[in-house]
Structures are given as structure tokens and as C-alpha cells.
Amino acid sequence: MASQSDVLFAQLLREFGRPVPEDPARPCLLRALRERQWLVPGASVLLLLPSPELVAAVADHGAHVTVVEPLEPLLERARRRIDVPKTPIHWIRRDPQRLPFRRAFDLVLASGLVLGTSGNQQADEEVLRQLALALRPGGTLLLDLPNRELLVRDFVERIWGEIDGLRVLVRQHWDLPEGTVQVEWHVLWPSGASERCARTLRLYAASELATLVRRSGFVALEFWGDDDATPYRLWSSRLLLVARTASEPSQPLVVGSDSESSSA
Numbered sequence: 001m002a003s004q005s006d007v008l009f010a011q012l013l014r015e016f017g018r019p020v021p022e023d024p025a026r027p028c029l030l031r032a033l034r035e036r037q038w039l040v041p042g043a044s045v046l047l048l049l050p051s052p053e054l055v056a057a058v059a060d061h062g063a064h065v066t067v068v069e070p071l072e073p074l075l076e077r078a079r080r081r082i083d084v085p086k087t088p089i090h091w092i093r094r095d096p097q098r099l100p101f102r103r104a105f106d107l108v109l110a111s112g113l114v115l116g117t118s119g120n121q122q123a124d125e126e127v128l129r130q131l132a133l134a135l136r137p138g139g140t141l142l143l144d145l146p147n148r149e150l151l152v153r154d155f156v157e158r159i160w161g162e163i164d165g166l167r168v169l170v171r172q173h174w175d176l177p178e179g180t181v182q183v184e185w186h187v188l189w190p191s192g193a194s195e196r197c198a199r200t201l202r203l204y205a206a207s208e209l210a211t212l213v214r215r216s217g218f219v220a221l222e223f224w225g226d227d228d229a230t231p232y233r234l235w236s237s238r239l240l241l242v243a244r245t246a247s248e249p250s251q252p253l254v255v256g257s258d259s260e261s262s263s264a
Helices: 006-015 025-033 052-059 072-081 122-132 148-153 206-215
Strands: 042-049 064-068 089-095 103-110 137-146 158-161 166-173 181-189 194-202 220-224 240-245 260-263
Touching: 006 072, 006 158, 006 181, 006 194, 025 052, 025 137, 042 052, 052 064, 052 072, 072 089, 103 122, 122 137, 122 206, 206 220, 206 240
Parallel strands: 042 064, 042 103, 064 089, 103 137
Antiparallel strands: 089 260, 137 240, 158 166, 166 181, 181 194, 220 240
8 A cells, every 4th residue: 555655755756847627627628629529428548646526527528448556556546536426437446657457448548657767768768668559549638748948947956835734845956958857756754754755857948759650650750839729939837749540440348457446
């Protein structure tokens, strides 16, 4: 079972470099997906590291939802906060960077950070290949990523923040030639104790992402600067990568998971 510290540092990692959405259900983003017919009743949707509010909102649109969350406490918290969904929700406790699916989903949406967390480009390419394999022909991938250019411009080596009522000191050290940033989080607990976690993240420019995504099996690509699908600009608050697989007739196939899973 993950400890309170594990959960806290996982949340800090998956939210890194982007503003917290005003509404965790992301209504503007879901509206943009509906308008493009990527989120429709009956669609098969895979959500990676989502908030409970986002899970409920996607299910309320009539989609068949599969949730991947590696931490049992966060998985259980999400299940408890969702009442009776409009459609069944399939819950899987699994590393989102090791997906077993093949041509199973019409839409994959990663609202938490799943690309760049290993600090290794080859590992990121493998993640993208797995995501491409998980999508049906003509399927859509949406990744919520930090805008590297904005973070570099607004760089502050030390900054205090807050999460769940706890004070957090964030230290960053950039290696611009490598395209990585070392992040240290120092959490101050109410008892007066402190705890530290450090990770090296690889952050990509849009042009670098375009190369990786096309090399991983996607054929169409867009970059949005916010949930309302405005085009990505240099100073956008986030970088939403939208990629699509080729439209080819095929029969969907789902490869089973060896992880714990259930439906609600």
C-alpha cells in the first residue's frame, strides 16, 4: 500500500509545470472533444491519472470509461467520490507507462503527466508507441504537458507552494542542452518534520514532440494551448498534444491485464 508520502509526491509529479484547472472536471476540454466528435456516447475512453471529477464527467457523456491509476489510495478515493455513473467504469491499478491494450480505445486522455517522467527519451518513445497501439484506427490521443518555453522564461530556482494544506518548497535545476530539469520537492509536515523527493524530468518543445509522435505511429497532430482548444503559443499556460492514428478498418482487440481491475 502506498504511503501518504508516496501519494503526495505522485500528485506533485503528475501536476508539474501546469496550472491546476479551475474545474477538475475540465468542462471546456470535454466540450472541445465533443465538438470534434472524439467524445461521443458509446465511445471507448481510456483515462490516465485522472481526477475523480473528470472520470465522472466523461462517464456522464455516455462513454465506456477505463481508468488507469497506479496508486491504490487514489484509485479508492476516486471510486468513493463517484456516485452511480451513467455507464460502468473499469478501474485498473497499473503503471500508465506499461499498457497492455491493443486497438481497444477511441480516445486516450492523460490529464496527469505521463511523458517525460523517466527523464529518458527512449522510454518516452516506448510510451508513445504503447499509446498508439492502444488506440483503434482513427483514434485520438490527448496528453496534457508543460509548456517548456514558458517554464524556462518564468524560471525561479526556489519557490514555495501548497498542496492539501501542506507547505512545499520546490527547487529546480535546468540542464538546457539536455532538455531536462531536476526537481526537488521538500514537504513540511504539521509535526515539523520535512521530507524530500527528487526527480529528473525531460520536457519537450512542440517541434521535438512532433518528431517523436510521428515516429511512434501517429499521422495527424495538433497542439492546443489550453482546454478551449486555442492554438498553442509561446506563452500558453500548458501544451496539449492531440494526435490521431491512421483510419484503417480493423477489428478491435483487447489484451488482458495482469493487474487488479474491477468495474463499478
